[in-house]
Amino acid sequence: MRDHFHTAKTALQERFGDYLKAKNYKVDHRLKDVNKLYLLEKRYDLFLLDRDCTLHGYHAAAREPAFELTLEHLKGKSDLVSNSSYDEVRRIRDIFGDLMPVSMMVRMEASDHPILLRFVGGKLNAMEYHDDDGSFLHRTAELVGPDERLLSPVIHKFKKPNPEILTAVIQANVLEGRVRHDPRVLMVGDRYLTDIVAGNLADVDTALVRPFRPLTDKLELIAVRYALDLPLGTVMRNIHALSGSSYALPY
Numbered sequence: 001m002r003d004h005f006h007t008a009k010t011a012l013q014e015r016f017g018d019y020l021k022a023k024n025y026k027v028d029h030r031l032k033d034v035n036k037l038y039l040l041e042k043r044y045d046l047f048l049l050d051r052d053c054t055l056h057g058y059h060a061a062a063r064e065p066a067f068e069l070t071l072e073h074l075k076g077k078s079d080l081v082s083n084s085s086y087d088e089v090r091r092i093r094d095i096f097g098d099l100m101p102v103s104m105m106v107r108m109e110a111s112d113h114p115i116l117l118r119f120v121g122g123k124l125n126a127m128e129y130h131d132d133d134g135s136f137l138h139r140t141a142e143l144v145g146p147d148e149r150l151l152s153p154v155i156h157k158f159k160k161p162n163p164e165i166l167t168a169v170i171q172a173n174v175l176e177g178r179v180r181h182d183p184r185v186l187m188v189g190d191r192y193l194t195d196i197v198a199g200n201l202a203d204v205d206t207a208l209v210r211p212f213r214p215l216t217d218k219l220e221l222i223a224v225r226y227a228l229d230l231p232l233g234t235v236m237r238n239i240h241a242l243s244g245s246s247y248a249l250p251y
């Protein structure tokens with residue numbers, strides 16, 4: 001439990017200035033669930049998807065049958081961006097990896113640059129990200145051992161709302177030829193303080209989905225959602241909307 005509170009506290013401290021700006025809570029689309037993405041399918045080249053309480057319940061062991069057709073339909077233009085641990089991300093790959101790449105970003109002792117750990121077609125790539133020119137150096141052979149064991153200690157995890165992980169994943173999609181240069185991107189998630197703020201900091205459109213099975217969250221995550229994320233996010237989103245921007249009506 002302490003770990004989740006520590007993560008929330010660290011994010012608040014590191015991103016305090018960003019969390020105070022209403023524009024970072026801009027929501028372009030409010031969706032009942034991910035099935036409503038079919039309405040937006042033609043408007044975006046790439047859908048960056050959150051996992052927990054967006055695609056299925058918290059740390060669920062299988063895909064949600066009700067969303068299967070939509071995710072199949074978005075195959076080729078979706079990407080899962082995770083804040084979870086490396087072991088959990090491997091589990092996510094086992095569940096969703098045939099539908100979309102699964103990515104997380106870390107700092108490792110062996111490099112001065114962030115490393116994008118990215119499962120494509122289920123296979124792990126360790127890509128050193130150079131944000132000055134948007135290039136990647138493939139370091140899988142040096143950084144990943146047998147059984148997908150990481151050969152250099154992870155000293156930091158880049159988590160949403162840090163926009164760098166979104167920027168790197170978008171760039172990876174462009175370089176892999178999955179999307180066109182300068183793609184239209186939508187960040188899709190159930191939380192303001194991670195997903196929506198990350199999308200706005202990365203300067204992409206955002207879709208807020210109503211949380212899927214929110215009570216499957218861990219107790220502390222339920223507390224953070226209803227005591228902080230939802231009330232603060234709703235107020236800030238409305239302040240931003242009242243400041244003259246368009247207002248996203250729920251689908």
Ligand SMILES: [Mg+2]
Pocket residue numbers: 050051052053054189190191
């Ligand atoms: Mg979530």
